[in-house]
Amino acid sequence: MILDCMVENPDRIFKASELAQSLPAISLSTIYRNLSRLEKAGVVQIVGAEENKELQYRYTGPGRCQAKMHLVCKECGKFFHLDGPALKMLQLSVQRVNGFELDQQQSVLLGRCAGCAGRPRRRIRSPRPRKQIFARRGKDL
16 A cells, blocks of 8 residues: 555655655554565665654565655655766766766755745744743843
8 A cells, every 4th residue: 555655746845744644554664664665675765864863765676666766856756867967967077076886776966846946945943042042021031
């Protein structure tokens, strides 16, 4: 069921919590165990973590993403293939400047897709420091 959900949405990045919401009959721990097994089998790839440190996964399938690097939208979670001349230029530039050879199948570049770049960014509210909260009430720490 987990793999079916990912196969049906091949251009999405998934978090285990999102899969758990889509598949309420399966526990979160079972989803994590299965994602780990699928990752070891090379069917699913870990593509990084969000700010809250929750891992993100994408379906790679057999032969699906060979010779491509990936661009991932941090807003909507879609991923895109980077291949052809753009990939070659990036690889040559990194190698020339840094002497570093990219593993393109394991490399993911994060940013905002064209659809999300036109929208205002989502603001994440950070908690105010305690002193500031008490100072507003007229008390000092």
